[in-house]
Amino acid sequence: MQEKKRLKVGEHITELVSDSGEGAQKASVAFAKASALMGNGLWTVEVIPAEIQPPPHTVGATSGNRIRFGNKPMTNTGDLADVVVAFNEMALKGRMLNNMVKDDMLVLIDSQWAGHPVHKKTYNEVLDEVRRKGGTVIEVPIEKEAARVVDDPRRGKNMFALGVWARLYTRDLELVKSCVHELFAKKGQEIIDNNLNLVQRGWDWGEEHLPLEIVVETLPELKPMLxxxxxxxxxxxxxxxxxxxxxxxxxxxxxxxxxxxxxxxxxxxxxxxxxxxxxxxxxxxxxxxxxxxxxxxxxxxxxxxxxxxxxxxxxxxxxxxxxxxxxxxxxxxxxxxxxxxxxxxxxxxxxxxxxxxxxxxxxxxxxxxxxxxxxxxxxxxxxxxxxxxxxxxxxxxxxxxxxxxxxxxxLPPPLDLSPVPEEERNPFDWDEKTGLSRRHIPGQAGGTAVVTGLNHSRDGAVAHDKDSNEHSHTMRSRKLATLFSTLKAPVPHGAEEGELLLVCWGSTRGAIEEAVDRMRAQGASVASLHITFLSPLQPGIKAVMQRFRKVMTIELNYSDKAGDPLITPDNRRYGQLAMMLRAQTLVDVDCWTRVPGRPLMPMEIAAVIAEELGMREAATSVTQETVA
Amino acid sequence: MSNSIYDELLESECEIKEYELEDYESNTPRWCKGCGDHGILSSVQRLLRDRQIAPENVVCVSGIGCSSRFPHYLKTYGFHSLHGRALTVATGVKLSRPDIHVLTVMGDGDCFSIGGNHWLHSIRYNTNMTVLVFDNEIYALTKMQASPTSRQGQYSNTSPRGAYLDSLNPLTVILGITNCSFLAQSATWLPGHMDATLQRAWDHKGLSFVRILQKCPVYMPKNFGETPGDYPAQFLSHTEGVPVDRGLLRTAPAVEHDPRDIHRAREIAQDSERAPFGLLYHNPELPSYEELRHGRVTRMAPQERLDALDRKLDTFALKLDD
Incomplete structure (x- = not known):
């Protein structure tokens, strides 16, 4: 047994990548679930190729999972990966080309390609590049060892890799096994036994050969979670x-x-x-x-x-x-x-x-x-x-x-099929103030009426006249104002006022708030505002924006970049939320938007904050490397 | 949804309302004078009256076109939807409320052209509803453009030198679709036959499809001939089919046809010489889609449903000893 160096971390990002169809997803599910059960906060993302069976051993075939886990609840996918377990060098290269991994990462890779007539050249090139950048490589005979247990190692090496991976991260082996058991519960006993055996052998290999082990801190308390x-x-x-x-x-x-x-x-x-x-x-x-x-x-x-x-x-x-x-x-x-x-x-x-x-x-x-x-x-x-x-x-x-x-x-209340009283029979009996009306349900006596895509008046009758058309438009629109009046103002994250406000919507929230926290710790005067209701827009947004010197949206959609060829303030196309906010508030809202096809990383947003606030040094210290 | 206790209460304690024709009459129709749609509306109203169907238990769904104004003139619940999409809305109504009678009304362009995909698949679903296509072989509401059933050479605003293609035969298409369970054809100039056809369609469990040839007096006044006898046709006669009275035989001959015989039905549908009137095909044994789907659903009281969901959440829970 190898004496192991022990590395203790607050959180880590680890990836398992393979050719499509080699089971990296399944192994990752077991790893992630076991980690959650051990008490780690967790966010996982699938790495999915565009096709079902893309050409194997190519960059485009990369399939797998990225797991961010640690001592706090995770709200986003995080920055660059610390550890990559790869079934071949092209899957690893795909992650490097996409700038998803740290330069000083640890790589565990299947050693079978070292002597492969076709692939040994690229295998050595990719691993040389990893080492040249400061990374560490551990070669693991994944397929060779899996072949000792199953006839077709392509259908089992994921479980061997899981065992090694679990040992590296000092997972609870019994928990990992129970998660594997759950994955294959619908299959026969022989398949379950083979997979558990493979996990054990992977674990044993790690015990024997790995020079280090990593301990990831857990959440302070465990609540009932899903x-x-x-x-x-x-x-x-x-x-x-x-x-x-x-x-x-x-x-x-x-x-x-x-x-x-x-x-x-x-x-x-x-x-x-x-x-x-x-x-x-x-x-x-x-x-x-x-x-x-x-x-x-x-x-x-x-x-x-x-x-x-x-x-x-x-x-x-x-x-x-x-x-x-x-x-x-x-x-x-x-x-x-x-x-x-x-x-x-x-x-x-x-x-x-x-x-x-x-x-x-x-x-x-x-x-x-x-x-x-x-x-x-x-x-x-x-x-x-x-x-x-x-x-x-x-x-x-x-x-x-x-x-x-x-x-x-x-749950909704049970269907009300009671007869409609005489005075309530109009199918669009709009309340003039709110635009709201009660609808009638087929089966309710007295409620018979036609709904139509044509303009109609309160009694449901088709109407082509000016007054009726203006009125029905007003009533439909009024409903949004009614909803608006019941909504709460969004609360900014980080500070109530300051230099820079980042406005966002949807799933970028976690990464943006994490970036704001990091930069505030560096002394940046920055906050973020997340908007849940886009129509109607929540109240109070303008008031918050006015307490900051500069406001910009951060979005995952396309916008022209100020300063690009031919782009002027007169023709610049803004991000979608930015466009809405500019129109609704008349505040000169800027935007930073990108279309990378992946979630934003906190470090990218931290770099934007640093740029906006002229804090270049701070940016480098929190982002680990410059982001293009 | 039958509830025998409720029915008995009604019988014993309440006065049963007798529905009259006027109970199904809504706004005055705005179709052109002489339009065949007027006759179909009356026929449907008579049908509902004869069956004593409560108006509130019917949903009439239509698409867009002259024919699709139908729900505005029929006093039931109605949904005047989108061009080509009536069958999707109708399917939704029936899936949501199997207790409601669904009547779908479309025109030839509506159903056979823009709604082609829904036409095909709705027949395969075999949802329990009555589907009427008013086929005047032209787009009328948009002012005379060729429709899929316009005959080759037909002049229209989009085919000013005559329609290029042979017309689509909807009957052969329908009879080629898996799960087709009911297909009949009638014409607005044969009111008695149309009444009887609609009655047959209404009583069928499954999707009953009725194509009604209908004259457009404005754009196609001579399309089906000046008198009923001018249009080459044949009546399909059978004890299980649509009755053919002696008066009808003055306009066209009758042939014996067993509506259970799909092969013969296809041959008849293929005949381009004479339009078949009557019941082409009927298979009452096929399950309806809403029956198939609802039959598999576990019905639960609200709290039971949440308890079952809570057990489902267990499979995503992160505490093994829970």
Whole structure:
């Protein structure tokens, strides 16, 4: 047994990467779960190739998982990785090319390629580069050792690697094994035994050969917590919210929410209808909602585009509806598996005509669960479509959060099919002040009326005259003002006033607040403001902005950069939230937006803060290396 | 949703309302004079009256076009939706509320062109609803453009030198779709036959599809001939089909056709010489989509549902000894 150097850290970022189909995802799930059970705070992100079986042993085939874990609740994916366990050098190279790893990282890599006729050249080149930059390489005979247990080591080396990885990080071996057992619970005993055997052998190899071990500090206290990805949280939230129908069409990265729902919905009182296309998916949801049971549709950018006509119809007929848009890179097919925040303006203004809707963006995976309940209630109370904007980062990342306490308050009341009194029979009996009206449900005697996409008056009759058209527009719009009057002002993070305010929405919150904390510790006068309600915009935003010398949004969407060729203040295209805030507040809001197809790292935002505040030295000390 | 106790209460303690035709009449129709749609509306109103269907238990869904103004003139719950999308909304209504009667009304452009995908798949779903397509072989509301069922050579504003393609035959398409369970055809100039066809369609459990040939008096006044006998047709006669009375036989011959025979139905549908009127195909044994889906769902009281969800959350919990 090798004498081990012990390294104790507050937190670490570790990755397991392989060719697509070699099981790095599965092994990572077990590692992450065991770590959470040991008491680490946790955020994990999948590294996913665009194809199911891309050409093996290439940079584009990299598949795996990034796990950030440590002694605090993790709100984002973090900066650069400390440790990478790689099944081949190209998977490792992919992470290096994407600037996702530290220069002085520790690499554990399958040594089988060292003598490989084709791959040994690149193997040596990549490892030389790691060492040249200051990294450490430990070669592990992953496939060779796995082949001692299973006939096809491609179907087992992930578990051997898991064993070595677990030993490196001093995981509780029994916990790791129980998580592996859980992963394969549906398979036969022989498969379970083989996998457990492989984990043990990996562990033993680490015990024998690893020169160091790493201890990652845990959270100070353990509360009852859940761990899952955002799409699963959406699915479970939908059940808690009382939905009985999810009507969808497959689209990345939204589909896994429907997979989760399809898996358990029938046992929990509902079902998933896979429609013939995106338009039918929302059409079915609109019909179901009209009939009295608010339905849900889940999609991503291109699907949102196809659903816009129906969104307008739902607005016009005042039919409650919840649409989840798991945003991905655009335009067009764009970056289907990767994150962007580019559907904000489309959600607000995508439908033809003036079609006011409610738009909410959850910031965390925990939010993804709870937002479903809020969205359904708002949709029903305001007779309006509610768009929930999540993204690929929330969809596939895993986070721990407090176990929600379920209550029947989360569920809708039973259908009221009582007859409609004579004086309440108008289908759009708008309250002049709030724009709200009570809707009638098929089956309610006396409530018969037609809803239509044509302009209509209070009694539902089609109307083409000026007064009626102005009035119905006013009433639909007024509902947003009514909701606005009930919303709370967002609270800035870090400080109430100062030099620089970063405004953000959606899943970038965690990384931005972490950057603000780091820079404040360096003496920076910076704060951040996260906005949950995008339509209507929350109250009090302008008041907060006016307490800072400079305001800028940080977003994952495209904007022209000031100073780029031909870009002037007259033609510069701003980030989407920046555009909205400028229009709504007349404050000269700047923006820093990027479209990297991955979550923002705290260190990148720290660099922006440092740049804005002229703190270059501070930036280098907190960001470890310059970010392009 | 049948509830026998409730039904008995109604019988014994309440006065049962007898629905009259006027209970199904809403706004005065704004269709053109002589439009076949007026006749279909009356036919549907008679059907609901004859069946004594409570108006509040019907949802009439339509798309966009002349025909799709239908719900505005029928006093039930109505949803005048989007061009081509009526079947999606109708499917949603029925999935959400299997207790509600769903009637879907579309035009030929609405259903066979822009709504083609939903047409195809809705027939495969076989959701329990009655679907009527008013086929006048033209886009009328948008002022005379060729539709998929416009005949080759038909003049229109988008085919001023005559339509280029042979027309689409919706009957052969429908009979080629898996799970098709009911297909009938009638015409607005045959009111008795149309009434009987709609009655047959209403009683079918599954998606009953009725194509109704309908004259547009403004743009296509001579499309189906000047008198009923001018349009080459044949009546499908069978004890399980739509009755063919003697008067009808003055306009066209009758042939015997067993509506359970899909192969013969396809041959008849393929016949381009004579339009078939009556019940082409009927299979009452196919399960309806809402039956299939709801049959698998566990129904629970609210607290039970939350308890079950809480057990589901256990599988994501991070405490092994919980």
């Amino acid at each position: 761990a899952m990805n955002g799409n699963t949280a959406i699915a479970l939230g939908a059940v808690a919210a009382g939905f009985e129908l999810c009507s969808m069409y497959p689209i990345t990265p939204a589909t896994s929410a429907s997979h989760a729902l399809a898996d358990f919905f029938e046992d929990l009182g509902g079902f998933v209808h896979q429609a013939e296309d995106e338009i039918a998916a929302i059409g079915v949801a609109v019909g179901a909602s009209f009939a009295g049971r608010t339905a849900l549709t889940i999609t991503s950018g291109p699907g949102m585009a196809l659903k816009t006509e129906f969104q307008g119809l739902a607005v016009m007929t005042e039919t409650p509806l919840v649409i989840v848009d798991v945003q991905r890179g655009g335009p067009s097919t764009g970056l289907p598996t990767k994150i962007e925040q580019s559907d904000l303006l489309h959600s607000l203004y995508g439908a033809p005509g003036d079609a006011p809707k409610i738009v909410i963006a959850p910031a965390s995976i925990e939010d993804c669960f709870h937002v479903m309940i809020t969205a359904r209630k708002l949709a029903e109370d305001f007779r309006i479509p509610v768009i929930v904007l999540t993204d690929a980062n929330l969809a596939t990342g895993q986070q721990m959060f407090d176990r929600p306490r379920l209550s029947t308050e989360m």
